[in-house]
Amino acid sequence: MAKLSEKIGYGFGDLASSMFWKIFSYFIPFFYADIFGLHPAHAGFLIVITKIYDAISDPVMGMIADRTQTRWGKYRPYLLWVAIPFAVVGILTFYTPSGTYLFKHIYAYVTYLLLMTAYTAVNVPYGAMLGVVSDDAHEKSVFSSFRMFFAYVGSFVSMGIFAIFEQKLIGTPKADGGVITSIKEAAPMQFTSVVAIVAVLSAIFFILSFLLTREHVKVERKESGASSVKKDLVALLKNGPWWALTGASIFLLICGAMRGGATVYYFSNILGTSAVFGSVIFLTIGEVAQMAGVPLSVPLSEKLGRKGTGILALMFIAVASAAIALVPSTTAGFWILLGLQILVCIGIGVISPLLWAMFSDVADYSELENGSASTGLVFSSSSMAQKFGSAFGSAIVAWVLAFAGYQSGVAESGPVIDGAIRGLMSYLPAIAALVAAGLMLLYPLTTSRMKGIRSRLAATRQQP
Numbered sequence: 001m002a003k004l005s006e007k008i009g010y011g012f013g014d015l016a017s018s019m020f021w022k023i024f025s026y027f028i029p030f031f032y033a034d035i036f037g038l039h040p041a042h043a044g045f046l047i048v049i050t051k052i053y054d055a056i057s058d059p060v061m062g063m064i065a066d067r068t069q070t071r072w073g074k075y076r077p078y079l080l081w082v083a084i085p086f087a088v089v090g091i092l093t094f095y096t097p098s099g100t101y102l103f104k105h106i107y108a109y110v111t112y113l114l115l116m117t118a119y120t121a122v123n124v125p126y127g128a129m130l131g132v133v134s135d136d137a138h139e140k141s142v143f144s145s146f147r148m149f150f151a152y153v154g155s156f157v158s159m160g161i162f163a164i165f166e167q168k169l170i171g172t173p174k175a176d177g178g179v180i181t182s183i184k185e186a187a188p189m190q191f192t193s194v195v196a197i198v199a200v201l202s203a204i205f206f207i208l209s210f211l212l213t214r215e216h217v218k219v220e221r222k223e224s225g226a227s228s229v230k231k232d233l234v235a236l237l238k239n240g241p242w243w244a245l246t247g248a249s250i251f252l253l254i255c256g257a258m259r260g261g262a263t264v265y266y267f268s269n270i271l272g273t274s275a276v277f278g279s280v281i282f283l284t285i286g287e288v289a290q291m292a293g294v295p296l297s298v299p300l301s302e303k304l305g306r307k308g309t310g311i312l313a314l315m316f317i318a319v320a321s322a323a324i325a326l327v328p329s330t331t332a333g334f335w336i337l338l339g340l341q342i343l344v345c346i347g348i349g350v351i352s353p354l355l356w357a358m359f360s361d362v363a364d365y366s367e368l369e370n371g372s373a374s375t376g377l378v379f380s381s382s383s384m385a386q387k388f389g390s391a392f393g394s395a396i397v398a399w400v401l402a403f404a405g406y407q408s409g410v411a412e413s414g415p416v417i418d419g420a421i422r423g424l425m426s427y428l429p430a431i432a433a434l435v436a437a438g439l440m441l442l443y444p445l446t447t448s449r450m451k452g453i454r455s456r457l458a459a460t461r462q463q464p
Contacts (some may be wrong), residue, residue, distance in 0.1 A: 009212020011150030013126045016205035018154030057120045062380025065125040071213030075125035082122035083206035087199035089114045094195040096188035124380040131360040131375040132217040144353035152291045157288045165194045232374045244443040249388035251436035255429040256395025262424035286345040293349020305447040312349040314437035316428040320344045325426035
């Protein structure tokens with residue numbers, strides 16, 4: 001039985017990751033365009049390039065971690081080794097050097113790719129740790145719940161730091177005699193200093209995660225060298241449970257990305273309220289609701305199984321999302337919208353930790369079927385797929401709006417565009433959730449089957 005301190009320590013790892021992930025998600029495009037000085041098209045292309053890079057670096061890191069052997073374990077040491085380099089590279093990424101545009105452009109590529117490399121080097125092994133912190137299915141679900149809860153805490157911490165920064169900044173004098181009215185007017189070093197606070201906190205929590213956790217399950221590789229790498233990749237491509245679970249994860253991420261990307265448009269075009277203020281309230285309430293949903297995942301999965309709970313949560317998300325299409329554009333409609341947001345996000349909070357626990361089941365299944373552990377590869381390739389799901393969901397928002405004829409800055413959008421925005425908030429996410437549920441039906445690793453798999457693995461694994 002793992003200690004409570006180990007579960008909290010494991011959660012600290014995603015608290016650290018999420019603090020920086022929120023900066024990637026919300027502030028990188030803004031920083032490069034408005035603070036650093038890159039052309040928005042160049043900044044967008046840079047971010048796309050990193051997604052392609054992730055397609056290679058994530059699985060490679062997973063295979064490297066699988067082949068790591070230290071007295072601290074396979075995956076846990078990376079929390080210690082990469083914590084400080086990650087913080088340093090993070091600060092350098094959000095630093096604005098002086099020089100020509102070409103020099104700054106090259107600097108942005110080098111530092112951002114280094115940052116993504118460091119993020120992969122610490123986050124992929126961290127995710128794979130879920131497969132070795134315990135061999136008990138219930139405990140893995142609990143560890144995963146701690147992870148997701150602290151991930152939301154990390155999001156609040158990061159956003160809170162930036163909110164305080166913005167509040168302190170606005171109203172301060174400028175050199176020309178005026179006052180600062182927007183975060184866009186922040187001096188480059190001010191922005192770097194705020195990121196430095198987040199970076200230092202992230203490093204501290206990664207190190208705490210290393211100190212508090214342990215790898216209780218010892219998994220061995222039977223082979224080494226190029227032949228084993230090829231065998232791992234072939235085994236992954238033949239892993240039916242992995243395909244079903246990865247597909248479900250991708251469509252869940254598409255669902256969330258569409259809803260998140262369409263929120264600002266919904267508030268400005270449909271409700272006619274402040275796009276920024278309304279969106280912040282909407283998304284913040286969603287974060288709180290997801291935190292509330294996380295503790296429900298363990299008791300529900302004990303009664304219904306992980307697969308059954310996942311399907312139920314996805315159906316719940318689909319129904320609540322589709323209902324948003326019926327919400328009237330009135331004050332009462334706003335409160336109904338918030339209620340539906342709470343329901344959708346509770347469903348997301350229930351299924352999110354289950355997915356990671358189910359990926360640990362896929363890793364166990366792979367180890368039994370192939371006679372050699374590839375836990376890091378399973379988790380890293382899944383992480384890569386989820387990044388693509390999030391990116392593809394965001395792209396769908398842009399494609400649908402472009403197809404509907406949306407033009408930035410045009411006050412009267414018209415029924416076609418309004419219908420597209422409503423669809424992006426309701427029917428399209430509901431369809432994505434239903435597809436995810438359908439793929440989850442194909443997932444074959446039920447509770448009873450996993451009991452048999454773990455029993456057979458127990459005879460071959462060495463416990464430290």
